[in-house]
Amino acid sequence: MTSVEFDEVSAEDVSRHFGRRRAVSRMTFRASRGTILGLLGPNGAGKSTLLAMLATLLRPSSGTIRYGTLGTSSGPALRERIGVLGHDLFLYPELTARENLAFFAGLYGIADTNARARAALERAGLDNRSEDPVSSFSRGMRQRVALERALIHDPRLALLDEPFTGLDDASTGALVSRLKMLRDTGAIVILATHDLDLAEGLLDHALFLRDGRIVEAMTAPDALRSTYRSVIGR
Amino acid sequence: MLRAILLIVRKDLTVEVRSRELAYTTLFFAVSCVLVFAFSLVQEGRAAEGVGAGVLWMAIMFAGNLALGRTFERERQSETLRALMLVPAPRPAVYLGKLTGIVLLLAITEAVLVPLVALLFESALLSHPFWLASVVATGTVGFAAVGTLFAAMLVRARSRDVLLPVLLYPITVPVLIAGVRATVAIAQPEFEVDVVRFWLMLLIAFDIVFITLALWTFEPVMTD
Amino acid sequence: MPKWFQPTTLLCAALFAISPFVIANAPYESTMGLVQKVFYYHMPSAWVFLTASVICGSASARFLATGNPRHDRTALAAAEMAVLFGLLTLVTGPLWARKAWGTWWIWDARITSSLVGWMIAWAYLILRQYGGPGSEKLAAGLALFGTANVPFIYVSVNYWRTIHPATTVVPKLPFSMGFPLLFCLAAFYLLMFLLMKLRTRVAEQQARLDAIYLSLDEQA
Numbered sequence: 109m110t111s112v113e114f115d116e117v118s119a120e121d122v123s124r125h126f127g128r129r130r131a132v133s134r135m136t137f138r139a140s141r142g143t144i145l146g147l148l149g150p151n152g153a154g155k156s157t158l159l160a161m162l163a164t165l166l167r168p169s170s171g172t173i174r175y176g177t178l179g180t181s182s183g184p185a186l187r188e189r190i191g192v193l194g195h196d197l198f199l200y201p202e203l204t205a206r207e208n209l210a211f212f213a214g215l216y217g218i219a220d221t222n223a224r225a226r227a228a229l230e231r232a233g234l235d236n237r238s239e240d241p242v243s244s245f246s247r248g249m250r251q252r253v254a255l256e257r258a259l260i261h262d263p264r265l266a267l268l269d270e271p272f273t274g275l276d277d278a279s280t281g282a283l284v285s286r287l288k289m290l291r292d293t294g295a296i297v298i299l300a301t302h303d304l305d306l307a308e309g310l311l312d313h314a315l316f317l318r319d320g321r322i323v324e325a326m327t328a329p330d331a332l333r334s335t336y337r338s339v340i341g342r
Numbered sequence: 343m344l345r346a347i348l349l350i351v352r353k354d355l356t357v358e359v360r361s362r363e364l365a366y367t368t369l370f371f372a373v374s375c376v377l378v379f380a381f382s383l384v385q386e387g388r389a390a391e392g393v394g395a396g397v398l399w400m401a402i403m404f405a406g407n408l409a410l411g412r413t414f415e416r417e418r419q420s421e422t423l424r425a426l427m428l429v430p431a432p433r434p435a436v437y438l439g440k441l442t443g444i445v446l447l448l449a450i451t452e453a454v455l456v457p458l459v460a461l462l463f464e465s466a467l468l469s470h471p472f473w474l475a476s477v478v479a480t481g482t483v484g485f486a487a488v489g490t491l492f493a494a495m496l497v498r499a500r501s502r503d504v505l506l507p508v509l510l511y512p513i514t515v516p517v518l519i520a521g522v523r524a525t526v527a528i529a530q531p532e533f534e535v536d537v538v539r540f541w542l543m544l545l546i547a548f549d550i551v552f553i554t555l556a557l558w559t560f561e562p563v564m565t566d
Numbered sequence: 567m568p569k570w571f572q573p574t575t576l577l578c579a580a581l582f583a584i585s586p587f588v589i590a591n592a593p594y595e596s597t598m599g600l601v602q603k604v605f606y607y608h609m610p611s612a613w614v615f616l617t618a619s620v621i622c623g624s625a626s627a628r629f630l631a632t633g634n635p636r637h638d639r640t641a642l643a644a645a646e647m648a649v650l651f652g653l654l655t656l657v658t659g660p661l662w663a664r665k666a667w668g669t670w671w672i673w674d675a676r677i678t679s680s681l682v683g684w685m686i687a688w689a690y691l692i693l694r695q696y697g698g699p700g701s702e703k704l705a706a707g708l709a710l711f712g713t714a715n716v717p718f719i720y721v722s723v724n725y726w727r728t729i730h731p732a733t734t735v736v737p738k739l740p741f742s743m744g745f746p747l748l749f750c751l752a753a754f755y756l757l758m759f760l761l762m763k764l765r766t767r768v769a770e771q772q773a774r775l776d777a778i779y780l781s782l783d784e785q786a
Binding site: 488492495499500501505508512513516519523540547548551552555559562563566 | 630692696698723
């Protein structure tokens with residue numbers, strides 16, 4: 109399968125409604141290679157819906173999403189370059205950490221799935237638990253495995269929904285440096301988070317969302333908390 | 343595509359072997375069904391004529407319904423079905439992978455059911471094993487083909503547990519009729535090959551049409 | 567509502583009002599007598615049921631292919647017609663059968679196939695009602711499967727009772743495809759058409775209302 113490459117992700121006037129509820133309302137933005145874009149906002153602001161649309165899981169009700177010059181109809185080739193860490197972790201509890209990673213690695217077309225799985229587990233600091241079923245892991249450990257699963261195929265676009273949930277300090281630090289490394293290798297990272305302090309040192313750009321709309325966009329953001337409060341007001 | 347299907351099947355088998363939940367519960371449920379039917383239908387110690395075939399297929403359909411629901415309930419935990427929709431493989435591969443898993447599970451169940459029914463209902467089911475196996479196999483594939491699509495599409499719907507049989511049973515009426523009639527013909531003392539062949543052809547046609555239809559509709563129906 | 571709706575409704579009502587007289591004047595069928603008159607309502611109902619099912623199936627296919635909500639509204643209305651007229655068929659049939667042959671129900675090919683088809687239409691409505699959001703597409707899938715199933719249902723039910731080509735249990739009636747039948751057919755088809763128009767319009771208004779809600783939300 110010829111793989112596709114793209115240098116940026118753009119959303120143009122994108123909306124999505126469910127019946128009468130408008131989850132995302134006319135969002136326009138752009139994210140380029142080698143940047144980390146943060147989606148900040150309260151629950152129900154539309155972060156998860158937007159991420160789902162960027163992941164090609166949901167179709168926008170109106171507007172277009174483009175990956176470079178490609179639209180979402182590029183199908184399988186496009187999906188190969190996207191990695192998603194969802195709210196639910198996308199892991200099979202009965203399988204071991206290694207099996208979970210190897211399974212998805214195989215589905216993403218990687219040849220030596222076991223080696224890749226082991227390397228990923230090492231990065232996550234879980235190689236001593238690789239043969240244990242995921243159901244025996246704590247939330248934080250599962251989150252780490254889930255992150256590795258999302259990134260196992262070196263995606264060009266990484267979409268992360270609340271990746272810091274349940275992580276302790278050490279893991280959080282590891283995740284931050286992992287994301288920075290990802291950015292430095294030229295990936296586009298878009299993450300939704302509640303954790304403003306963490307986001308402060310991490311984000312290159314930030315979008316503040318409220319009620320499905322972008323209310324503020326910042327580049328090289330700082331003083332996130334005060335901006336958040338003034339813009340979101342809660 | 344083939345690799346994706348094999349990976350999914352292998353994953354399902356691994357999960358199943360670990361927990362064995364699905365195999366045991368489906369098997370037990372199927373056997374309980376047979377017992378329930380036995381108590382309802384056996385009068386004065388003898389089963390009514392030809393009832394064995396009906397009991398077999400009813401048990402298959404009820405147990406199959408349960409297995410389908412449980413298989414996709416598992417994928418609903420941690421939303422792994424969504425993760426499968428995200429992989430680069432063509433989406434119908436997910437359908438075929440799950441279909442293969444269900445058919446294997448039902449095959450194991452039937453391997454126990456057939457001799458059990460033959461025994462309890464004094465039915466000569468096993469007199470022509472090749473024909474019986476063909477009929478049961480094609481019938482199971484037809485039932486599972488429709489069932490896998492419906493169960494997958496209901497994964498995110500409300501009331502999915504009760505909706506699956508509501509949708510599945512009317513659509514699989516031809517499978518039931520063909521299966522039962524063919525099985526009855528097999529169990530009869532004078533074996534009529536033509537009858538069995540007719541129903542077998544019907545089942546094969548059903549399988550081809552509905553697997554094709556499912557492959558076409560899987561992606562549009564599963565994406566929002 | 568379009569201008570022609572009211573006059574057409576009046577016409578349809580008139581047709582139905584006149585129909586008992588037309589039927590009463592129809593040739594008196596010798597073997598079954600008065601009861602046979604039910605046939606003039608039974609057969610058009612059956613035809614409308616069949617037509618509605620076909621409309622539902624094709625609209626569902628178009629909806630799945632294009633995603634245009636108009637097809638979805640048509641499919642929904644057609645499914646409701648199918649359930650309504652199917653019910654009418656399945657009720658008038660046994661009424662007739664009881665008087666004519668002494669039994670309420672016969673497992674013959676047509677009746678049984680109709681029953682199964684009717685249940686599929688009903689399942690469609692249940693799915694739309696209870697399936698939660700996004701059930702329009704799922705129901706369209708069901709409708710497609712149901713339509714594809716029609717030949718299979720018919721063949722399997724037909725050969726179910728005996729492998730030999732069924733000498734139909736329901737004897738072929740010598741009905742004259744005469745005026746009374748055409749009259750009732752016209753009345754029933756007109757009724758179906760009007761009801762579908764009404765139903766799709768209601769659905770359309772609902773969709774427009776939703777769109778207004780959404781655009782208001784935008785301005786806020």
